[in-house]
Amino acid sequence: MDKLRVENTSLRKTKKRRGFTLVELVIVVAIIGILAGVVAIKFSGAQKKAKENADYANASNIATAVYMAESEGKEGDDIKNIDKLVEAKYLSSKPKPQSVTGDFAVEEDAVSKELKVTAGGKTFYPKPD
DSSP: OHHHHHHHHHHHHHHHTOSOOHHHHHHHHHHHHHHHHHHHHHHHHHHHHHHHHHHHHHHHHHHHHHHHHHHTTOOTHHHHOHHHHHHTTSSSSOOOOSSSSSOEEEEEOTTTOOEEEEETTEEEESOOO
16 A cells, blocks of 8 residues: 555656746747857858958959960950950959959059959958968
């Protein structure tokens, strides 16, 4: 008889303790919300960096196209105008900057003949250190 009471008591305890309390659920939801916020902030920064890196790669491609055109004897506006580089098939299409507004522009220093590719007032080629 005592054994039956012990089993009944232990059964009641296990039946009462099913599931989670409201406080436990609220705490878990709050923790998940905080983690989601942190991940969203990190993702936003990674997305910005990826767009910037795409612009550096596009600027490098433009510079390579300019050097190819120069090596084939083209000069002046033929190599500084990106649309003309596309027409001459040095570029497959006109790249658009991802991280800034505006278009890519090619500039060449008159004295040093150093090539610069800029967009939105920022230099993308050569890549600044």
